[in-house]
Amino acid sequence: MLDMLNRWYMRRFSDPHAVSLIAILLGGFLTIYFFGNLIAPLLVAIVLAYLLEWPVMRLERLGLPRTVAVLVVLLIFAGLMVMAFFGLVPTIWHQVGNFASDVPTMFNDLQHYVSSLPERYPDFVQPHQAITFMETLREKVMGLGESVVKGSLASLVSLATIAVYLILVPLLVFFLLKDKDEMLATMSGILPKNRRLTSKVGAEMNEQISNYIRGKVTEIFIIGIASYITFAVMDLRYAVLLSVLVGLSVLIPYIGAAAVTVPVAMVGLFQWGLTPDFWWLLAAYGVIQALDGNVLVPVLFSEAVNLHPVAIIVAVLVFGGLWGFWGVFFAIPLATLVKAVWGALPSSEPDDTVSE
Incomplete structure (x- = not known):
């Protein structure tokens, strides 16, 4: 058994380049696992930078300096996000309110329907089964309501986090796009040579x-x-x-x-x-x-x-x-x-x- 494991290890990890690859991946895994919440704005910025790199490259090919291209793309993207926010969020919020007000009616209709099942299908549904189902469902709904209230209170605290994101993320995206080559060169200097x-x-x-x-x-x-x-x-x-x-x-x-x-x-x-x-x-x-x-x-x-x-x-x-x-x-x-x-x-x- 030990000989088999040793041969497998030598076959896969005898190359120093392979060891470097695994070490870099392990370092990235541990960083995100233990510090993911701290670097969450950076992760959001990296995703947006990947998304916006394509239009920035297209503007560069048209002759614009990279800094100008980054500013143009970011301004257009921010404008679209603001339009989507003010155009979509109020409608969604209104429909969420309507849905919440309709939930009691839906629950009552469901209760009447379940209560009628023993009469419609006496061979398949017993009265005690319908009662047990509705009691369980009522407990779940009440638990969901408590969770929503707690989530609403927690969302007040998260408003500060959202404000931080609105400031940090655009700055991070700008510098990630503008100084991409310099950052990649710095990273290559930190990583192992055998890569x-x-x-x-x-x-x-x-x-x-x-x-x-x-x-x-x-x-x-x-x-x-x-x-x-x-x-x-x-x-x-x-x-x-x-x-x-x-x-x-x-x-x-x-x-x-x-x-x-x-x-x-x-x-x-x-x-x-x-x-x-x-x-x-x-x-x-x-x-x-x-x-x-x-x-x-x-x-x-x-x-x-x-x-x-x-x-x-x-x-x-x-x-x-x-x-x-x-x-x-x-x-x-x-x-x-x-x-x-x-x-x-x-x-x-x-x-x-x-x-x-």
């Missing part, structure tokens, strides 16, 4: 992450807009709120789509009941999800879709458990990173390499 494999994997992942972030933002907008048009045409309540949830659900592969199906179906059920409109809603929602998974995702993430769905779900669970939102957001690139690192590590014996 041939690190450079290889880093170049591949830099392109992957850049394409992934742009593709994911594009996917969110396309799915959100398509969902809103569908819900608005069908005159579904809370169309804006639900379409935003559907758009954001693509951040979590497979799991997000399944989770958002519940509120969409519940709103449709309480609005129309088991009528043809309800089944048309589910059919239209299913078409959107099918087009997303079979057309949009392969086009936007041609490299990432080479990962098996089981590998993607495991990556979401593992990295989400380690790093929360960021682990979920970068689950596919991180899974691709693991695959790329494993492929980059030497796979032959040292003696075999020498003999060749």
